[in-house]
Amino acid sequence: MKATVESLNSVQRRIQVELSPETVNSAFEDAYRRIQKKAHLQGFRPGKAPLNLIKKFYGGSVASEVGEKLVNQNIFKVISENKINMVASPVLEKADLPANDKAFHFTVVVDVMPEITIPDYKGLEVSCETFPVNEEAIGKQIEDLRKRSAKKKPLGADVVAGKGHAVKIRLKAFREDGTEIKGLPTDDIDSTLGDSQLVPELEQTIHGMKVGETRETTVNLPEDFADKAMAGKGLKYEITLSEVAELQLPAADDDLAKDFEFESLDKLKDNIRERMTSQMVAQRRNALEEKVLDKLLEKAPFEVPPSLVDEAIDGMIKERFAGMEGPELKKALFDENLRKEMRPVARRRTQNSLILVKIAQNEKIEVTVDDVKNYIQRQYGAAASRTDTNIDSLVKLLGDRVKQSLLFEKTLDLLINSAAVKDLPAKA
16 A cells, blocks of 8 residues: 655645555455355355356446445555544545556545644733623613513504614515525514614614615624624615504602512612622623633634534534424535535634643643532532432533533633733723
8 A cells, every 4th residue: 555645734634545456456356255145146046156257247336335445444544654633534535446456546635633832821911891880780770671661652653763762673684695594583573762772774774764664774793793603794684664662661669679579679779780790790701711712813823624613513503593403404504605604603613622622731621520510510400300310310411511611611710810801991
C-alpha cells in the first residue's frame, strides 16, 4: 500500500491511497469464496459450485463490494499510521472500480481537530454593562403589570393606530429570496405602541393603520435579535392590523398587588426586586461569558471542521423544532436555506466549545460523578420524587450532557473570576 497525505487547510486532510494488484486480487478471491459458500447454481449443491463458475456468474457484480471493503479495510490503517486526529468519518472523494491484476486507487477527505493555542487566557480585560435593580426599574415593572391588568376599550374602525394604543396584528415574514419563514409567531400578536415591544421599523409601519388594513415593509433585524441565525438579516414583513384599543390602567396600589396574589403593593415590589436581581445576575453572567469568549477568539482565531459545524446545525434544528418527528424533522434537517442561516451561529458555538475544552484540559478541570448527581438533584430532584424515576436513572440518561455543561461552566468560572472587568452603565 502507498499513501500520501495532503493538507487542504488547517482542519482537513486529503488522503490518496494506492493498493497493489496482489492486494486487489486477494480481495476478489475472498469475495468469491464468500459467495461460493452461499451460491445456488443449477446442478450443484449449495456451497459446492466450482470457483471458476462463481467468477463467471458473479464477476460483474462483485467489484463495487470489493472496492468498498478495500477502502474500509485500509483507510483507517493510514489514519492511524499518520496519527491523524480525525473528528468524523472519512468522506470518499474518488475511487476506481477495482479489477483483477490492476492497482486500486481511492481518495478520501478527513476532517481533523484544529490546533488551538490560546495565550494569556487569564486576566482578560473586558467591558460589561451593569444592570442595576433600583426604584426606577421596579417602577417600570409595576407599570407593565398595570398594563397587563388594564381593560381594553376597542376603538372604532375609523381610528388610526397611534402611540399608547393596544394593537393586535397578524404577521408574516419572508426571506430576501421571497420564501416565507416558518416557526415565527404569526397570529394575534399583542403590542402597545410606544413601548418598544416591536422592532422600530415594524412599529412605525403600524402607526397610521386602520383595522383590516395590510401593509408591507422591509426591515433589518437587530444584531441582538433573539434568533441569532436571523440577526441582522433583511426581511420583508406583511402586517395586518386586527384590533386597535384604548388601555384603561388600574391604579398602582394594594388592589393591583392582590390581583397578582400579593397582600400589598410593598410585598409585590419586594418580589419584583428579588426576581429582577436574580435575572440581572444571570444576564450579567451571560454577557460576561460572551465578552470573554469574544476576547479569546480575537486573541487566537482558528477554523473549525465542517463536520462539527454540521453536527451543531443538526442540534440547533432539533432544538428549534422540538417535538417534530419523522418526515417533517427530516425535511427541516435537509432544508438548505435553514442550514445556511444557522451556519454562522453553529460555527461560533463550535469554536466556543473547542476553546473551553482546550482550556479545561490545560487547567486539568474535571467534573466528577458527584458533581453530576448534585446538579441533577437540584434541577430534577422534585420531579423525580413525584415519579418512578430516580436520580441514578436520570444520571444515566443525562450524565454526558450535564457533564459537558458543568465542564464549560467551571471553565467559564475560571476565566470570568480571573478577568479584569470594567463596568459600563446599561444602555437606555
